[in-house]
Amino acid sequence: MTTTIGWDIGGAHVKAARVEAGRLVAVTQRACAPHLGLAHLEAPIRDTLAELGPADRHRITMTAELSDAFVDRTQGVVSVAAIAAREIAAGEILFYAGARGFVARAEVAQAARAIASANWRASAELVAQHCAEALLIDMGSTTTDLVPIRKGAVAALGETDAERLAQGELAYAGFSRGAPQAYTSRAPVAGRWTLLVNESFASMADVRRVLGDLPEGDSRADLSPTADGRPKTVAAASARLSRLVGEDRLGDAQARAFADYLARAQLRVIEDQIALLDSRNAFSPAAPVVGAGVGRDLVARLVMAQGRAYRDFADFLDAPAALAAAAGDCAPAASLALLRLES
Known part of the structure; x- marks a missing residue:
């Protein structure tokens, strides 16, 4: 064997x-x-x-x-x-x-x-x-790969990271690692647009945890330490996110709304890459999106909201x-x- x-x-x-x-x-x-x-x-x-x-x-x-x-x-x-x-x-x-x-x-x-x-x-x-025929979208902890497949073969134009970034086939938009403020410089907080603090106070894992996409105790998609060394709980994640808008602690509802805005800002980056690939006919319109990586549940939600077929x-x-x-x-x-x- x-x-x-x-x-x-x-x-x-x-x-x-x-x-x-x-x-x-x-x-x-x-x-x-x-x-x-x-x-x-x-x-x-x-x-x-x-x-x-x-x-x-x-x-x-x-x-x-x-x-x-x-x-x-x-x-x-x-x-x-x-x-x-x-x-x-x-x-x-x-x-x-x-x-x-x-x-x-x-x-x-x-x-x-x-x-x-x-x-x-x-x-x-x-x-x-x-x-x-497919579009593979692998959302890992740090990056998202978008790879068109045509006629049973990989149809990517880029090979290196630099080429793939330029072709829309790689996005530094991951499920748990990376800074939330990488995707937007401001967010609506308590009825006002608030500029985000550009410091390493929080990660996308905190966004996922506040939204419930990364349950407490689930280390499968979050093996990295937290930004402040404190626990991987909803309360601690909310406090870390609050620092991005200069607060010690946002209320629960406001923290969730803030996290939701940050998550959608990140997903817009991936949506934009899909649109870029679509604009060059990189994959068949009828082709399914194949989701991989720890963030593939988010990929599934995104592409099904666009009316596209999805496979895992x-x-x-x-x-x-x-x-x-x-x-x-x-x-x-x-x-x-x-x-x-x-x-």
């Missing part, structure tokens, strides 16, 4: 999925923080391998090269590849280089540009094997419902373990 582990090594999370004989059997994720020192990347990889066990094959994609632990992406790719190879050690280890497929470690430096932040394409390739990434996975849902949160890792690509 052949066993494969797909890895998505990011700057905030290490995600991995194990496949045995072509069937998904386990998915896991851990927080990481390479910007605090590379030991904060090595340990989560080591712990993930200990949880999932050894495998015949390891397929690795990454975004951790973006960490400011590295002077540039090439150094980051080479360093992350070296860490992964050292910590995993046993089994065949290959790195995902986007449209080029998989490359061995000896080719990593030469293929660094293609390897860097190519995780979005792994998910899109898997969707394309199941759905000939988990629909394409042969696994029990709970496991498929977990894999939907970690779509690139699960996709790498399952993809039928030439090595």
Whole structure:
């Protein structure tokens, strides 16, 4: 029986999925923080391998090269590849280089540009094997990928982060990480337009928690620490958001209205990217939107409000419902373990 582990090594999370004989059997994720020192990347990889066990094959994609632990992406790719190879050690280890497929470690430096932040394409390739026409929207904790699929193939115009940002295929609009004031400079509070304080007082996780999209005690979509080190409760989240408008504590109703406004401001960024892709006929009007990532419930609400068909990434996975849902949160890792690509 052949066993494969797909890895998505990011700057905030290490995600991995194990496949045995072509069937998904386990998915896991851990927080990481390479910007605090590379030991904060090595340990989560080591712990993930200990949880999932050894495998015949390891397929690795990454975004951790973006960490400011590295002077540039090439150094980051080479360093992350070296860490992964050292910590995993046993089994065949290959790195995902986007449209080029998989490359061995000896080719990593030469293929660094293609390897860097190519995780979005792994998910899109898997969707394309199941759905000939679609728009994949993967809303992760930090970013949202929008990938058109036409005639059973990935139809993205961009490959690098810079190209994808310019083409409307990548938005720094994530479910839980990032600053709420990134999407608007002001908000209506108590009947007045109020300028937002541009400080790191709160995150989008606080917005989600106040709105009930991120229940107290649910760490699945929020593994990062809070901005002030205080608890991940509705009350503490409301206090953090209140500081963005210069208040110690907004009333419950006002805090919820404020959070709702911030959430809608962020979703407008994603709506704008969909409109941009639509304007260039990047995907068929009848094509479903396939949602992936921890924020895909929000994606589903958005696209169904637009009258578009919706499918969940988990629909394409042969696994029990709970496991498929977990894999939907970690779509690139699960996709790498399952993809039928030439090595």
